[in-house]
Amino acid sequence: MSTTEVKVLGSTGSPFVMRAVIALNIKSVDYELLEQNLVVKSELLLKSNPIYKKIPVLIHADKPICESLVIVQYIDEVWTCGPSILPSDPYDRAIARFWAAYLDDKWFPSVRVIVLTAEGDEVKKETLQQVATGLELLEDAFPKCNKDGNFFGGERIGYLDIALGCFLPCLRVIEKVHNLKLLDEAKTPNLCKWAESFCSDAAVKDVIPETDKLIEFAKVLIAKIKARPSN
Amino acid sequence: MAEEVKLFRTWSSPFPLRIVWALKLKGIEYETILEDLQNKSSLLLQYNPVHKKVPVLLHNGKPILESLVILEYIEETWKQHPLLPEDPFEKATARFWARFNDEELLPSIWNASTKQGKEQEEAIVQVEENLKYVEEELKGNVFFGGETIGYLDLAFGWLANLVSVLEEVTGLSLTASGKFPLLSAWMQNFSDAPVIKECWPPRDKLIIRYQAMIEKYTAVAAPK
Numbered sequence: 001m002s003t004t005e006v007k008v009l010g011s012t013g014s015p016f017v018m019r020a021v022i023a024l025n026i027k028s029v030d031y032e033l034l035e036q037n038l039v040v041k042s043e044l045l046l047k048s049n050p051i052y053k054k055i056p057v058l059i060h061a062d063k064p065i066c067e068s069l070v071i072v073q074y075i076d077e078v079w080t081c082g083p084s085i086l087p088s089d090p091y092d093r094a095i096a097r098f099w100a101a102y103l104d105d106k107w108f109p110s111v112r113v114i115v116l117t118a119e120g121d122e123v124k125k126e127t128l129q130q131v132a133t134g135l136e137l138l139e140d141a142f143p144k145c146n147k148d149g150n151f152f153g154g155e156r157i158g159y160l161d162i163a164l165g166c167f168l169p170c171l172r173v174i175e176k177v178h179n180l181k182l183l184d185e186a187k188t189p190n191l192c193k194w195a196e197s198f199c200s201d202a203a204v205k206d207v208i209p210e211t212d213k214l215i216e217f218a219k220v221l222i223a224k225i226k227a228r229p230s231n
Numbered sequence: 232m233a234e235e236v237k238l239f240r241t242w243s244s245p246f247p248l249r250i251v252w253a254l255k256l257k258g259i260e261y262e263t264i265l266e267d268l269q270n271k272s273s274l275l276l277q278y279n280p281v282h283k284k285v286p287v288l289l290h291n292g293k294p295i296l297e298s299l300v301i302l303e304y305i306e307e308t309w310k311q312h313p314l315l316p317e318d319p320f321e322k323a324t325a326r327f328w329a330r331f332n333d334e335e336l337l338p339s340i341w342n343a344s345t346k347q348g349k350e351q352e353e354a355i356v357q358v359e360e361n362l363k364y365v366e367e368e369l370k371g372n373v374f375f376g377g378e379t380i381g382y383l384d385l386a387f388g389w390l391a392n393l394v395s396v397l398e399e400v401t402g403l404s405l406t407a408s409g410k411f412p413l414l415s416a417w418m419q420n421f422s423d424a425p426v427i428k429e430c431w432p433p434r435d436k437l438i439i440r441y442q443a444m445i446e447k448y449t450a451v452a453a454p455k
Binding site: 051065090097137 | 290
């Protein structure tokens with residue numbers, strides 16, 4: 001299978017793109033990452049994702065697959081010779097899917113608000129509380145999922161590890177820029193240990209963006225948002 | 232060992248209805264637990280502490296939450312009458328459109344029904360754009376699942392049930408306009424399917440309910 005048969009339209013720094021890339025790494029699939037300009041979107045991106053015009057898009061044998069969690073499941077179902085990403089038991093799969101949906105629908109919007117809050121600007125208590133609540137829930141969920149392994153997926157990285165782990169760089173940005181502690185040895189010991197295991201995993205370690213680079217990226221986005229109040 | 236399947240739902244909410252349809256299509260026996268969302272049962276709160284919502288599927292005592300997650304669970308647990316395509320790309324496509332329904336189409340129709348003035352006009356434009364995408368996705372098939380009802384039909388199914396109710400209550404013309412002939416035909420075919428028909432909440436009760444809901448939202452007129 002040639003490298004160019006699998007492409008990812010993405011951008012280093014995007015947690016959602018990280019999900020797709022980690023999944024491909026788990027399956028040892030060669031792929032080409034096509035860095036996208038998110039201001040002047042390429043024709044390929046607009047053609048591949050006409051509904052949302054967003055990254056990531058996985059292009060496999062010229063067919064586009066959009067939405068990061070849909071992409072991860074697709075990768076799991078196509079490349080069956082690699083390690084499984086979703087658990088094998090339907091109930092465990094439902095739990096993993098439930099938490100992944102929670103992260104995207106309820107939790108990440110608050111994370112995003114804080115990431116896009118400039119240094120020195122006020123971080124609303126309620127927003128911070130929403131982030132903390134999500135982390136507490138995942139902290140409690142961990143021992144119910146991990147079956148004594150280091151990951152939500154057990155012995156190896158799985159669907160929920162990918163769904164949550166992609167946001168670790170965002171959490172680090174928040175901690176550094178706003179001088180906050182989100183992952184805490186006292187309050188979230190499971191997650192602290194899990195984060196270390198996740199970031200040092202072979203499928204992950206080369207794709208985690210450096211915190212400082214991400215801070216710069218966030219600063220650019222913040223400046224853009226402040227310059228264009230209507231968007 | 233006998234299977235124990237219970238479904239927590241309300242009489243009208245569209246999301247649990249997806250599960251009712253799925254269980255019926257697969258011929259699975261289950262017990263219904265009707266909830267009053269103004270007065271949630273302690274069991275519901277125990278099984279769904281995070282969202283405190285319906286549907287909750289209880290299978291041999293284990294709760295499964297979120298309607299699309301439940302549909303996949305049902306599909307993976309009971310293999311008869313498959314709801315999802317086998318091909319991974321077609322599966323991914325179905326999942327994509329189901330999320331589109333929940334995140335874009337449904338909220339846009341709700342906005343069009345509850346907003347006023349310029350906001351409503353903009354919402355209607357968005358609805359038409361979204362419906363156009365859905366119309367195209369039918370690709371001339373009877374159902375989104377092809378020849379038979381599948382996962383995506385169940386995800387979109389609320390349209391066949393509720394859009395005409397919302398149109399009657401608000402006076403809007405969303406699909407009634409005739410602009411989306413394939414979608415309108417699908418709505419009819421879906422509604423006419425015996426398994427779907429026998430689970431329809433009564434229309435007159437729905438009209439009353441949504442009239443009250445919309446009046447409440449438009450009276451408040453506060454930003455959400």
